[in-house]
Amino acid sequence: MYFLIRFPSDYDPQLFKYDPVVESSQLTGALVGTVMSRQIIITGFKTMTVTEPITLRLWGVVNPNKVDITRTGTFSLALMQDDDVIEGNFAIPGIIPYLAPESIQFSAVSSTTSYSRYSSDYTFTFSSEKAIPASGLGGQLFVDFPPDYLIDSYDGGCDINEDFSFFVNCYLDNNRVFVNASNSQWTETMGSLTLEIDGIRTPDDDGEALNFIIFNYDSSDKRILSRTYSTLNSGSLTYTYDGILISVNNDEPVDVEVGTYTDLITIKLPSASEQTLTLTPNTLNSTITITPFPLTIQLGETEVTFRVAAPRDILLKSFYITWSKTGDSLVPTYANLRRTNLRMRSGYVSRVVAYESMEYIPAGGITFPLLVSTPNPPYTELLVTLSILNGDTLATLSKTQLTFAKGDFSVN
Numbered sequence: 001m002y003f004l005i006r007f008p009s010d011y012d013p014q015l016f017k018y019d020p021v022v023e024s025s026q027l028t029g030a031l032v033g034t035v036m037s038r039q040i041i042i043t044g045f046k047t048m049t050v051t052e053p054i055t056l057r058l059w060g061v062v063n064p065n066k067v068d069i070t071r072t073g074t075f076s077l078a079l080m081q082d083d084d085v086i087e088g089n090f091a092i093p094g095i096i097p098y099l100a101p102e103s104i105q106f107s108a109v110s111s112t113t114s115y116s117r118y119s120s121d122y123t124f125t126f127s128s129e130k131a132i133p134a135s136g137l138g139g140q141l142f143v144d145f146p147p148d149y150l151i152d153s154y155d156g157g158c159d160i161n162e163d164f165s166f167f168v169n170c171y172l173d174n175n176r177v178f179v180n181a182s183n184s185q186w187t188e189t190m191g192s193l194t195l196e197i198d199g200i201r202t203p204d205d206d207g208e209a210l211n212f213i214i215f216n217y218d219s220s221d222k223r224i225l226s227r228t229y230s231t232l233n234s235g236s237l238t239y240t241y242d243g244i245l246i247s248v249n250n251d252e253p254v255d256v257e258v259g260t261y262t263d264l265i266t267i268k269l270p271s272a273s274e275q276t277l278t279l280t281p282n283t284l285n286s287t288i289t290i291t292p293f294p295l296t297i298q299l300g301e302t303e304v305t306f307r308v309a310a311p312r313d314i315l316l317k318s319f320y321i322t323w324s325k326t327g328d329s330l331v332p333t334y335a336n337l338r339r340t341n342l343r344m345r346s347g348y349v350s351r352v353v354a355y356e357s358m359e360y361i362p363a364g365g366i367t368f369p370l371l372v373s374t375p376n377p378p379y380t381e382l383l384v385t386l387s388i389l390n391g392d393t394l395a396t397l398s399k400t401q402l403t404f405a406k407g408d409f410s411v412n
Contacts, residue, residue, distance in 0.1 A: 003077065005075065013037045014035060017062055019060075021058070026050055027045040028046045029316070031043075063097045072096075072097070073094050075093075076090040077089055098223055101130070102225065102226040104215075106234075108124075111123075114237075116204060117202060120200065124212065125195075128188060128216050130216060132186040137218075139185070141181070146210030149200060150320065151200055158170035160181060167182050170197060213228050246268070247268050248337060249266065256343065258316070262309070262376070267295065272300045276298050277327045279323050281294070282323075283321050284320075288319060289308070289309040309407075316344045319342045321342060325337065352374060369412045385400065
């Protein structure tokens with residue numbers, strides 16, 4: 001089953017500027033949104049009994065570009081099974097989008113490091129043409145980090161002018177950092193604000209990243225009062241690598257067939273290693289197994305291999321390996337490693353279990369011990385049942401069942 005949402009013709013056919021993000025508090029599973037000409041198909045949720053209304057959140061839809069505040073056309077939403085509608089509503093009233101918000105101007109945007117793949121603190125100095133409402137009346141600031149920044153963890157560290165708010169903390173929702181402050185109304189005549197957000201990793205790629213966007217939001221009316229515009233006032237940063245690049249799986253995502261170990265994955269250096277390096281992977285999910293752990297690239301070696309395994313009940317979504325590196329010189333010879341995308345799959349590939357061939361069975365005797373093997377060991381115990389297909393034979397088996405333990409390549 002899947003959900004199908006149709007947007008009115010007021011919207012651009014692509015709907016999103018970046019990849020869509022879909023969330024729901026009621027549905028379980030890893031939700032995936034696929035856009036098809038003003039339609040979004042939502043899949044990935046598990047079969048379940050729902051006793052309360054379902055809320056779907058779509059992040060990043062671009063609102064219609066309108067010159068007035070008239071209502072859009074109607075929306076449609078349906079729960080589908082193949083091409084059949086199970087239930088739906090095909091006359092959901094449209095929305096009335098506000099005209100474009102006023103402008104926020106950046107005075108400065110900076111990062112404590114200009115190198116890719118490092119944790120960094122960010123400072124934004126800005127002023128808003130529109131007054132920022134008091135927090136008690138719904139006023140709130142938030143910052144959108146562009147998709148170059150893959151934020152998988154954030155501890156909420158941030159700061160802002162004491163005149164604006166003595167107390168402040170922040171929290172993350174997708175790539176959006178919300179500022180929790182206790183402020184009175186702040187007008188443009190009161191001066192610019194300086195917001196610091198701490199402990200977010202810089203992009204994996206070098207070059208100029210996309211723009212940060214700061215919003216002045218009225219949560220009471222659910223209205224953006226002012227925001228930065230990249231076309232009027234750029235707010236981007238540029239990064240470089242600080243050493244030789246080490247690639248994991250040629251910098252491509254790794255597809256993990258859940259319940260089994262992957263094929264060998266290669267970490268490569270462009271030339272013989274100048275140090276003995278230890279690479280330690282972290283996935284923020286204790287059920288994902290990486291072996292060997294940690295990995296060591298010896299002096300003079302050019303590559304090392306590893307495998308990944310995940311349980312069958314893991315969410316079928318992307319998880320990321322963040323690599324820490326030790327053993328490098330004080331001034332790094334090698335850049336930090338790019339995060340490795342692990343894409344969980346089920347039924348994506350078929351795993352092979354093979355038995356050792358035998359040319360003959362000695363008359364009145366027994367064969368040598370035969371191995372049953374697989375190039376991709378199971379994540380948990382795997383029971384293999386053996387039988388002789390030709391029922392007329394007098395041959396017998398010493399075992400009719402074999403058990404592969406986690407990580408076993410062969411049994412006999």
